[in-house]
Amino acid sequence: MATINFIVKGKKGYSNILIRFKNGRKFDYSASTELKVLPNHWSKAKQKVKNISDAIYKDEVNDHLFELEKFIIKEFNKDNSTGVFIDREWLKTKIANHFNRPTDELSLDKVYFLPFIERFIELAPSRIIKGKNKPVSKGTITKYNTTKNKLIEYQERFKTRLKFTDLNLTFYDKFVNYLNQEQNINLGTIGNYIGTIKTIARDAKLQGLPVHEHINHPKFFAPKVKADSIYLKDSEINIIYNHDYKGVERLENARDLFIIGLRTGLRISDFLRLKETNIKEGFIEIETKKTNQNVIIPMHPQVKAILEKHNGFPRKISDQKFNLHIKEVCKVAGFTQMVEGSLINSKTKRKEKGVFPKYKLVSSHICRRSFASNLYGEIPNMTIMAITGHQTEAQFLKYIKITPKENAKKLQEYWLKQKEENNFEKLNMKVAK
Structure with a gap:
């Protein structure tokens, strides 16, 4: 017994x-x-x-x-x-x-969250992503590491050691408040940290580890903020294309690369690696680096003219130089008007909202967003999404930067065009008695 x-x-x-x-x-x-x-x-x-x-x-x-x-x-x-x-x-x-205690030092990652994250990061380069058939990218691994570092700071601040069973709503509220109130981090960035925590914690849960059930609670969510990124209208792109940079090679080269990005809708990781073999029968064909998606893009007349001028693609430059030079490209072209946006504060290293000269807000991200925003309402959304890679129309509509007034103007233009095409006549209305 x-x-x-x-x-x-x-x-x-x-x-x-x-x-x-x-x-x-x-x-x-x-x-x-x-x-x-x-x-x-x-x-x-x-x-x-x-x-x-x-x-x-x-x-x-x-x-x-x-x-x-x-x-x-x-x-x-x-x-x-x-x-x-x-x-x-x-x-x-x-x-x-x-x-929920470790039985020895080798099993710490079966009880404590940080050792598990370290092992998760260590194995990331050999982990194949479902649907993409390729390992986790360096950018994603960097995201894992920044989240890990924030959790280390949290543990030191509150003199604690996080277990899987601690990942509840109490931790969520405390962690979000710590980042937002004490570290002055914006909610969008906090949302990225929470999203990464949920991803790693769910992997631990699949391995049978005692992750708190709150990790899947609706209140354990990743905050999102609407992007306040700017975009360039078609008329503004034409100004940049036609501007005389007086033979300054670095600006002319950056401008030409910029136009290719703006007129193809590709990410910087894709349009900066385009070469002659990507041109097939007047179309640009490429397998995107981030999503492994095969896209075919008709060649815009401006892109075609740039390729003819260079007898191929412009000189390649690094991502960092591209982002630096296109700010000067836009400044020289006259984009100095003050607009709302967000910039990294060099002292605090935090992104802060404010009013800045437009050229300062220009970065490589503006290419894809401008492409999608300018074509919205002109051609079917699904056609644009086939190039931008958005999986759902809801994602696409959140991404484009069309203001309510711009939407209203599009409707106004449509009605005026409809009036002309149908030759509407003015009706003489009589009051019924």
């Missing part, structure tokens, strides 16, 4: 409560629960902390002992019936499992 008893051997100070698990003459094992109690607060007869006012911890400890006893018996019945060897190490492991 299997029996469980709890023992306190100490005489002074807080002492460990031991568990003694005995099964007739088959075995008799003891191990520490690592729960503490003052010896004079312990009732050997009742096998629990006495119900006295001095023992303010009595309810918590007694609840733990009650749940532990049930857990040990349940695990014993399960393992013993399948031939698992029951020994003292088995007992120690089950106690650790019940209290």
Whole structure:
């Protein structure tokens, strides 16, 4: 017959409560629960902390002992019936499992979140992404590392060590508040951190680790903010294309690369690596680097003229130089009007909203957004999405930068065109009596 008893051997100070698990003459094992109690607060007869006012911890400890006893018996019945060897190490492991403690240093990543993230990052380069058939990108791994560093800062700030069981709504509120109020990080960036935490935690959950169920709660969400990025209208792109940069080669070269980006809708990782082999029968064909999507784009007249001028594609430059030079390209072309947007503060290293000269807000991201925004309403959305790579129309509509007034003007233009095509006549209205 299997029996469980709890023992306190100490005489002074807080002492460990031991568990003694005995099964007739088959075995008799003891191990520490690592729960503490003052010896004079312990009732050997009742096998629990006495119900006295001095023992303010009595309810918590007694609840733990009650749940532990049930857990040990349940695990014993399960393992013993399948031939698992029951020994003292088995007992120690089950106690650790019940209290969500690591059994040794090698199993820290099965209890604590940060060691798991470190192992998750370490294995990322060899992990193949479903649907893309390629490893995790360097950019994604960088995102994992920045999230890990924020969690390290959080642990140091609150003198804690996050377990999987700690990933609940209390942690969520505390972490978001810490980033937003103490570190002055905007909600969009916080949303990226939360999204990464959820991704990694769900992977841990799939591995059978004790991730708190709140990780999938609707309130454990990644905050999103509407992008305040600007875009260039078609008329503005034409100004840049036609501007005389007076033979300054770096500006002319950057301008030509910029026009290719604006007229193809490709990401910078794609349009800066275009070469002659991507031109087929007057179309640009490329497999996108980020999504592995094959896209075919008709060649815009401006792109065709640039290729003829260079007898191929313009000189290649780095992403960093491209972003630096196109700001000057836009400044020289006269885009100095003050507009609302967000820029990184060089002192705080935080993105801050404000009013800035338009050219300062220009970056490579403007290419794809301008392409989509300018074509919106002119051709079917699905045609634009086939090039931009948006999976849903909802995503696409959030991405484009068309103001309500611009939408109203498009409708106005449509009605005027409809009036001309149908030769509407002015109706003489009479009041009915």
